[in-house]
Amino acid sequence: MPSDNDTILVKDHRLLTKDWAQAVLRLHDAGAVVRAVETVAVHIGTTTRVRLAIDHDSRHVARKWFVKLPSRNWRARLITALPRLLQTEARFYQQLAAQVPLTIPLCLAARSRWGNGTILVLADVTEQGSRAGTAGDTLDIPQVSAAVGQLARFHARFWQDATVTTSYPWLADSVRQLEDLLGSALAVPLMRRGLSKAGGLIPEELHGPALRYAHNRRKAMAFLNDAPQTVTHHDCHPGNLFWQKDGSAGFLDWQLVRLGEGIGDIAYLLTTTLAPELRRQHEAALLAQYAETVRAQGVRGLSDDLMTRYRAHCCYTFEAMVVTLAIGGMMELDSNLELIRRTAIAVKDLDCFAALPLA
Known part of the structure; x- marks a missing residue:
């Protein structure tokens, strides 16, 4: 039996x-x-x-x-x-x-x-009245602020906790290393294909920096990981959120969970969920909210230059959306194109590639 x-x-x-x-x-x-x-x-x-x-x-x-x-x-x-x-x-x-x-x-x-x-x-x-998000959703500031607060408390819970690595080695083991290795090995052809498929959604002036990032992806990943580590969701786009009746956020799709720098989740969240106009207006305040909430949990060691770290992590979010398009079949096409549009605007606005040591 x-x-x-x-x-x-x-x-x-x-x-x-x-x-x-x-x-x-x-x-x-x-x-x-x-x-x-x-x-x-x-x-x-x-x-x-x-x-x-x-x-x-x-x-x-x-x-x-x-x-x-x-x-x-x-x-x-x-x-x-x-x-x-x-x-x-x-x-x-x-x-x-x-x-x-x-x-x-x-x-x-x-x-x-x-x-x-x-x-x-x-x-x-949905059985309890919650609403599942879709990848193309555009969120408002109260929604994003609620998600930022929850992510800050989540990151603080595991901040530089040495027992995480020993208890859950799969968060940073050879499989995660293989994933990074594959990402770097395929970065250039996938970036080229994604830039071509995106057409005019990505300004021409970003093509050179994006390909330089792809050529130097291992160095970029080393820089992004050179920070206090915590458990991160690593895929905080609007389709991986759900919304309860009281307006609070819930988090779906934990396939990419890993050890990393918490501000990477915030970069992913803000650049994929907010209309560019709202992001420009509220970005600094949302980063300040994140820093204040993390520190209120007793965390020490948060970067003094959080904006630079945020800008650097925006490059990965942009890459993730472009690679998703290059591969195809991983996200609804219209939603994927909209998230590329949002992240490309953010990378251009903030000169994000300049925050990475790619020379």
């Missing part, structure tokens, strides 16, 4: 059957019964994402489930397989999520086995 673990770990969304759902439900309510499973939606990007409606008789388990499986898009699957991004997210929910002072989805099951794939089953945030 297969164990529940064997039943839960499937490779294809068409195998998300009533028997499969029963095995997941049994983890939380042994006597509950699944009556039916309906596939509400399937979306294929960096992962295959499936929304399910589960008809069951448990009184305390969600009836809307969100399931993540390896992507059925071969390009996305190739890019995400070697750095084991979905496996990283499964580990996050299995080992670290309970310690994270952020609003995140409830994990119903997380399984990963070499050669048999990975599956992550979450309670769908």
Whole structure:
């Protein structure tokens, strides 16, 4: 007889059957019964994402489930397989999520086995009245300020905590190093392709600095990592946020979680979520809010020149959006183009490439 673990770990969304759902439900309510499973939606990007409606008789388990499986898009699957991004997210929910002072989805099951794939089953945030963001969303200042405050407290929780590396080595182990190595090896061809596909969205004057960044990506990454380390989300675009009824933010998609410099999350958040006009007006105040909140948690060692560090990290956000376009199939095209537009304007406004030692 297969164990529940064997039943839960499937490779294809068409195998998300009533028997499969029963095995997941049994983890939380042994006597509950699944009556039916309906596939509400399937979306294929960096992962295959499936929304399910589960008809069951448990009184305390969600009836809307969100399931993540390896992507059925071969390009996305190739890019995400070697750095084991979905496996990283499964580990996050299995080992670290309970310690994270952020609003995140409830994990119903997380399984990963070499050669048999990975599956992550979450309670769908919409069941409790929350609204899941989309990658093309434009946020207002109260929303971004709420997210900045939460990220500041999250970063402070793990700030230069030596036990993190020993307890969760996968946050900075050989797989993360392989990911950086692959990113640097492919940086130039992907940057060239992304710049070409983006066309006039990226000013011509940014092309030379962007390619110089790509040629010197390893040096740039070393500079970005030469700072006090904490746990970072590393992918804070608007599609990875959700919004509760009270207006507070929640955080989705932990595939890229790692040790890094906290201000990198803020750079990603501000440049992808805000309209350029709002970002220009409120950027300094939001950085000051972040610094004040981190220091209020007792943190020492935050950079005295936070703006320079912020500018430097904006280069990575720009790269991430351009590379996403170059690969294709990882984000809705219109949303990807809009985030490229926003990040390109930010990089130009702030002369971000000049903040990196690329000579």
